[in-house]
Amino acid sequence: MFPYPSGTLHLGHLRVYTISDVLARFKHMQGYHVLHPIGWDAFGLPAENAAIERGVHPEKWTLHNIQAMKAQMMAMGGQWDWDRELRTCDPDFYQHTQRIFLMLHERGLAYQAESMVNYDPVDKTVLANEQVDAKGCSWRSGAKVQKIMLKQWFLKIKEFQEPLLKDLDALAENGSWPERVLAMQRNWLGRSEGTELCFDIQTEHPEAKVKPVEVFTTRADTLFGVQYIALSLNHPIVQEIAKQDEALGAFLQRAPDFPPDSREGYLLPNVTARNPVSTILNGNGVSEPLPVYVAPYVLDDYGSGAVMGVPGHDTRDHAFWRANAPNSTIKVVITAKANHTPRPLIAGAKNDKPMVRKGFVAANINGFAGLPSDQAVEEIVTRLQQSGQPIEKTENWRLRDWLISRQRYWGTPIPIIHCNSCGPVPVPDDDLPVELPNLPDRYFQGKTGNPLAEDVKWKKTLCPKCGSSAERETDTMDTFMDSSWYFFKFLTPKDKSPFGSAEVDHGMPVDLYVGGVEHAILHLLYARFISKFLSTTPLWQQGRLVQGEPFKKLITQGMVHGKTYSDPDTGRFLNPAEVDKTNPSAPVIISSGLAPKVSFEKMSKSKYNGVDPGKTIALYGADVTRAHMLFQAPVSDILEWDETSITGVQRWLARVLEISNAPFFPPHLPKTFKPPNDLDQPLIHILASLRHSGALKPATPTHGKPSPFETAEEELISCLKLPEQKLWLKTQETIASVHKSYSETYSLNTIVSDLMSLTNTIEAAPHSSAVTPHLAWHATAHLLRMLAPIAPAVAEEGWETLHKRTSGPIAENPKHHPLLRHNGGPSIFAWGFPSADPDSIRLLDTTMTCVFQVDGKRKFEVEIWKKPPSVTGETETRRWVLDQVAETERGREWLERGEGKLWKISGVADPHPDYIHVPESWQVVAASGGRILNVVSPRGKAGKAGGLP
Template identity: 40%
Template sequence: MADKYTPAAIEEKWQQVWAEQGLDKTDEDASKPKFYALSMFPYPSGNLHMGHVRNYTITDVIARVRRMQGYRVLHPMGWDAFGLPAENAAIDRGIHPAKWTYQNIDQMRAQLQQLGLSYDWDREVATCSPDYYKWTQWSFIQFLKAGLAYQKEAAVNWDPIDQTVLANEQVDSEGKSWRSGAKVERKLLKQWFLKITDYADELLQDLDKLPGWPERVRLMQENWIGKSTGAKVVFTTEQGDDLEVFTTRPDTLWGATFMVLSPEHPLVEKLTTAEQKEAIATYQAEAAAKSDIDRTDEGKEKSGVWTGSYAINPVNGAKIPIWIADYVLMGYGTGAIMAVPAHDQRDFEFARKFNLEVRVVVQPEGDTLDGATIAEAWPGEGVMVHSGPLDGIPAGKGEGQSVEQAIAWLEAEGKGSGQDNFRLRDWLISRQRYWGVPIPVIHCPSCGTVPVPDEQLPVELPENVEFSGRGASPLSQLGDWVNVPCPTCGEAAKRETDTMDTFIDSSWYFLRFTDANNDGAIFDSAKANDWMPVDQYVGGIEHAILHLLYSRFFTKVLRDRGLINIDEPFSRLLTQGMVQGLTYMNPNKGGKDKWVPSELVANPDDPRDPETGEPLQRLYATMSKSKGNGVAPSDVISQYGADTARMFILFKAPPEKDLEWDAADVEGQYRFLNRVWRLVTEFAESPAATKSVGAHDRTPLPENLSKAEKDVRRAIHIAIKEISEDIEGDYQFNTAVSELMKLSNALTDAKCKDSPVYAEGIHTLVKLIAPFAPHIADELWSQLGQTGSIHQQGWPILDESALVADEITLVIQIMGKTRGTIEVPADSDKAALEKYARESYIAQKYLDGKEIIKVIVVPGKLVNFVAK
């Protein structure tokens, strides 16, 4: 028998062979259909975690199967390498961000290679490399030329720990930074934006072009884009200024009793009377210190200040007061709203607090509401009242109802117009940090903002910077770097010192992979159009809004610039679940102290806090250092091998579900691979193996197969069918691994081990397991005497005829007790089954001398005789 299965030696051997052979280089044969398989590339933190292993193994199996199916496959890897962690490490550890980042890249690349992932490393990119961010800067200039990039002063989200600006999408529902966890503050800064709002409608409509995406991801993007249909209406102030508002309920205009402006609205200063100046200024300062989340919290008590001025309602000429309140945001809509307190709860609470009029314009059926006495707003349907031309019309948004009628009346009277509005805001990309892509513009006192000429790209990050602290970009301190001549007029000018949000880097990397080594262009359009879109994208649900929305936006802009001809970057999306580890929690503690690693729990049957003795809750939670429940991939690989780690991660749960780490299941997959090893190597040493070398796909089968041969062949082709469908459909790798186990069991129990059918089964098993456990598969392939890598072989072909059973095993029961089985033709009807059963030796033995009272036949399964 061949040597014992030794993963470490086998995996090192084959990884070296694959590298020497260039096995994973991208096939450029245009006669083959293409398949682009891509995992979301990682930030180079230095260490892989089990979430990485799951993500990359899933994509690797898909890529390997497609290659065996005859596709040319693009399967690249790179590094999302800019960002705050590296710069913070520079400050905290005294190491340059570049050195820190490239050390981590080298370490993580080696870890990825240990897993046997079939990446084309010739296409590797790092977003912090000048030959990559040159084209990030070039892309920014394309946005600038298209009128899609602009700079303005705006109230922004400020992270007080990382000391930088955050986009709205980078602030969580509690008003905290997505990275540092700090409570976000508001600041007024001059910032760069990309006009994603210009594409809001297309981004929304084209979600219908993505049936291969999870429904919940599409819904998350739809809600974030947040399209509202309503009307634009202009109120006029006493001072003669226009106050434009957008409302989804223009039918309630006759019920507007006051207006509310954002404290940052540009007309506040002009509208504020002398008596109100001090109160307004105080309120503005208080509002500026709050995050958008705090300001729009539905549960907080309403606050505001009257400006002292009034506006004229355009539909009825009513004079209504103008207030400011922090629940109105300048970044949403127009920064001004008409308040209809009878039919909006937020406005109602504000009106009651400040004794403002509440005027009912929608009466529910069978009721009469009085604005002076109602206890809450009525937002529901009813009939329009006190609304001039709308009186008596049903209130609602359907055809012929009040909203539609109100828009028609406003347009006919020249008092407003129908309009769509979006929740989506322009993308704020400025960051006041060093470790990012320098924004390639120069500020000239005469020419204004001038893009850096293409021939001067990239604008490289200088290395001689001091990381003395956070708060302002170190770039602003480098006079030699900042002070440059204007590219247009030659006058003394200054570089932009903000860098770009790192989500810019990941918004186009998938396009660079199609032509990663192009020095003269961002990519060759023909190559990009050939490979794009990505056929299968795999990554975490946490990127449903940020990365995926930005990537869709970038793709559409580059399409409109004539660089590509696709509308969407990712055809299919798989969002894999989290990897969870066992931990314990003390509900009486808070923060990181509440977590107790499992190794510190002395008695799992009665878990208690080792410090306090209090009872602990046992649970699975996402692996992390703070919870003490992480499992290092290197530990698993060193003990069991990469193939076992891959098999476990695929078998334990469907890819879209969370996976609970279980050491016993890891051991189970290791035992399974050992069984496969013994099964194949025993056959490889048998006389039958030499007959199948190089001919396993062509050896003619006997004309008349025995029952044992038919059973084995049926098991083989059931496995081919089920595994292929599991991979082609919803990527149910867990059930595919189960089918591998079934085939292994069938071959172990086979009674025809000297038959060509058995040889077919052994070779098929090795082929089917190859995408899942690539190292052991190639080793077993060579031990079978085959030449070339198994990963260059064709995927097993299904023979439908082998699935049809000629015979079935029929169970014979007497009085409900099984007495034996017989083989009968598979197409036997109920009458034939009863006949075979009556004539069987079993019936003769157990029914001799007894009267048969009843015969129960279950087609295809059993015959039960009731006798006395």
């Protein structure tokens, strides 16, 4: 996801762009044509507010920040397609945002309407529902959001609600999108199946013209327990009565100040409702008039702005009823068990809790007693329909049309002209873009609100239809409108249309999208909506084949938390300068000598736990910083940034450079070594070449006898010493594991640990024969190529060193076109990503670890050959394993006849008749296929492998 140009690159930026850069470089090495673009989400309230605080034009502030962040991004070792860089604040970009708006308008998907909207009194602009948090506060300013009536522009996202929900199933396949994001979008779309029905209203207000109240419910089985009706603040009945009821008017004025979880209510005097089930059921109190309340908890846009209150079976209704009718008993009409007559709920009693689950209709409800909840709903609907009541099964959605109007300057102007004669008229395509006026800085000195509404020169224009005087729309678009389609524009950044169809059909959808989970119901939902719309237009004709979904794979990285110090007594957050960290494991508060409380929390200025990635990069280098960041935590987890452990990664990369100097070659050999043209050739080919040159010697002279091996491959493999086999097997297993992590699981942290382990193996590999340096060279070359996406500078340096140390550039024609060039020849990235050799893995996976025990007590473990198929039977298996162990250094230490520890312990001179390596009268037990070898003394429990798992 492209960044907002705040001016400072933080660790969250560094993490997301390191992840995307690593994966882009990997795909480059695989030979793909990779587009790894960059741009700037440059419009929006944050930039305008920051500019107002500084008294400068938002454009100046934004462009300055872009240059600063661009320099910081260059320092982090990333590789982006800067030639495709875009900024949403450029007229060349936002003219296409305006075109897309006009396409929506032409299809009837953009409209203007009077609406009760969320208004931010601090930023002085309207907010979409998605931009108001659960506490009713603005996502940006944190101010308590107000409800006001305004004429606003909306996009009909609800027209796409069915595919937006249904196609989440396709995104769930193979874990393409994180389940958390899918769940958040499903919840926000909020489809619920239920019943729509009407409650008749009786009122003594002669001037009030009231219609039956429509109610949507997902639990029609609880109709018998309705005890009140609650209306939203802007319900037509409420607004009508408020004209005459001063107390109601005062309540409505106070309501915006109520907390989000308020249970305040206003009882409408002389207004009652009638339960529709009273037409089919006598008794049970269903014929009693129901009080009608005005309740802030009822949303205007849920159903018809009315709910039926069932305090016995809904937690929210229960809380409201107890607050407004505290002494009333509460009906219970659904029970957990069939044929049960429940007692009503009494205020203050222990059982005063609603039964919210489905169950069975209570035994005292005539005609419906004992019916399961779902069956009761069907029966209620059928019988009410037969009685002539307006009721039907239907569905309801939480999603509302997208409000895109913003009463601010720094955004894309809405391309509409208002004419007194013609109404709202679209700006002709030839007149696009409608550019923002270049206002002087003084317009932004301490002011809020929308300067466009005050700029008469810009606002006044002519109607495109009739030519009479008219005014431009002064609202600008929500910045999420720009980010809902920007990824298309990267494919044709210079095109005069929003984007070229051929390029888009070839390049879309995006193969991999990386960004934070906080965008799940804002940017990602809007991007899916606009993309689905574009797939119905000539701009993206092939979009229909992918249901208009813009992103194949989504990775949501976790947040970065910083180390935080606080006073154990007061809880006050401490500046790191207040803490003595001489001993990192035992920090001390300088002023008190106490040990501070240490935690990892979301970075903020107030907690003094922010980290400047620029300083870290300057101190340790970009590659060390990148590798450390990836190594610290799985991509999707919270990363607890702890710089005290970064030196471990620094030492590892230094060791990589050391082995790149080919220390495994004897001093006289490096320059005689000629690397092969194909770095990924199978081991068998390498060994055949080494045999031809005389470097590879047979394992055992055959004196002209037929080879004991079944295949030539096995015979070649047998020429390798066991440490050489282990080195090559480790290399190939690492290639397979790392490739899977890069391409399937995206577990980038395990890549770093796998490469560390391979580095250890290369360093520790003993010089077993003339073949060892050749295999170590290949292992090092593979290590550097696997490391390149994560630590490109170290990999390039190591690559150049490795070839200068041996025989220069490998070949004139690298595997791929050199995407990067280096002074020492073709870049390491031109040589592609290593491919695992499955045949060598199969042939080399011939050893196992054997634990040697004496009387069930572990003495040592060694690596031995796996048992061949020709060895059968218990005695032969024991003899085979014992012989293998006896040939090892540790085995000789224990089993060498007369000198070994086992013989000295036994005091016996004669060997066992079946097992010559152990004394007479001792027993041998092999378990787990030879992975455990237990030698049991006459004093031990004969025949039992003590300590076996």
